[in-house]
Amino acid sequence: ATCTPKNRNDALHPLWQSPLTIPGGTRQSPINIQWRDSVYDPVLKPLKISYDPATCLHIWNNGYSFLVEFDDSADRSIIVGGPLENQYRLKQFHFHWGAINEWGSEHTVDSKFYPAELHLVHWNAVVYPTFEEAVMEGDGLAVIGVFLKLGAHHEGLQTLVDALPAIKHKDTVIEFDVFDPSCLLPPCPDYWTYAGSLTTPPLTESVTWIIKKQPIEVDENQLEAFRMLLFTSDGEEEKRMVDNFRPLQPLMNRTVRSSFQ
Numbered sequence: 097a098t099c100t101p102k103n104r105n106d107a108l109h110p111l112w113q114s115p116l117t118i119p120g121g122t123r124q125s126p127i128n129i130q131w132r133d134s135v136y137d138p139v140l141k142p143l144k145i146s147y148d149p150a151t152c153l154h155i156w157n158n159g160y161s162f163l164v165e166f167d168d169s170a171d172r173s174i175i176v177g178g179p180l181e182n183q184y185r186l187k188q189f190h191f192h193w194g195a196i197n198e199w200g201s202e203h204t205v206d207s208k209f210y211p212a213e214l215h216l217v218h219w220n221a222v223v224y225p226t227f228e229e230a231v232m233e234g235d236g237l238a239v240i241g242v243f244l245k246l247g248a249h250h251e252g253l254q255t256l257v258d259a260l261p262a263i264k265h266k267d268t269v270i271e272f273d274v275f276d277p278s279c280l281l282p283p284c285p286d287y288w289t290y291a292g293s294l295t296t297p298p299l300t301e302s303v304t305w306i307i308k309k310q311p312i313e314v315d316e317n318q319l320e321a322f323r324m325l326l327f328t329s330d331g332e333e334e335k336r337m338v339d340n341f342r343p344l345q346p347l348m349n350r351t352v353r354s355s356f357q
């Protein structure tokens with residue numbers, strides 16, 4: 097289905113107390129990727145990913161999504177190449193998903209939603225001293241987006257799924273000391289790339305998006321495990337953590353490039 101959920105009044109959506117749009121925003125995310133309008137760029141390099149599983153720190157429920165955070169005090173887990181001029185350090189990864197399998201991803205491909213989308217967030221530590229400063233700069237962040245589709249059980253994801261009951265409520269955290277996020281990447285190297293923004297406040301226009309063409313497969317039980325998390329803290333009236341994705345934003349004067357023909 098290409099319909100977006102009718103029951104969400106974006107202005108009142110629990111996720112965004114602040115204004116939903118950046119006034120004067122010209123490069124907001126997410127967007128629909130119209131495959132036939134994307135432009136093959138032969139200059140784009142292959143994306144080089146090297147993550148050190150020992151840099152994994154903890155997994156926590158921040159009230160928007162669940163995040164796995166990494167030690168980014170040195171260049172131990174980095175990406176380089178692709179559309180990037182510098183190398184970028186992995187800081188965290190998280191997901192966005194829907195209440196049902198018909199929607200949940202932030203980006204769409206030819207107006208098709210996937211049930212969920214993984215975001216691996218990296219920052220330009222070559223140019224900027226801190227992540228917080230990089231968040232405010234046009235070349236500050238690089239986020240790899242991976243679509244999740246309903247299919248076979250995903251072994252690597254199961255390690256995360258097994259930890260979710262322990263972080264059911266907002267602001268709960270557990271230690272997570274070895275995890276290699278490479279296991280969540282599809283084998284196909286093809287990607288689209290475009291200049292965009294964070295999809296949660298502060299919505300800053302600081303992200304070079306790298307969206308993998310090939311989705312990874314996860315099974316129904318694994319998606320359901322995401323949906324049993326809560327937006328709410330322990331003791332509050334329970335609100336299931338679902339539909340934590342931002343509405344599509346206008347492409348405006350942007351071209352989506354592809355690394356493949």
Ligand SMILES: Cc1cc(=S)c(O)co1
Binds near residue numbers: 239
């Ligand atoms: C830093 C950051 C990036 C994304 S994409 C998100 O959803 C939240 O925070």
Ligand SMILES: [Zn+2]
Binds near residue numbers: 190191192215
């Ligand atoms: Zn995200």
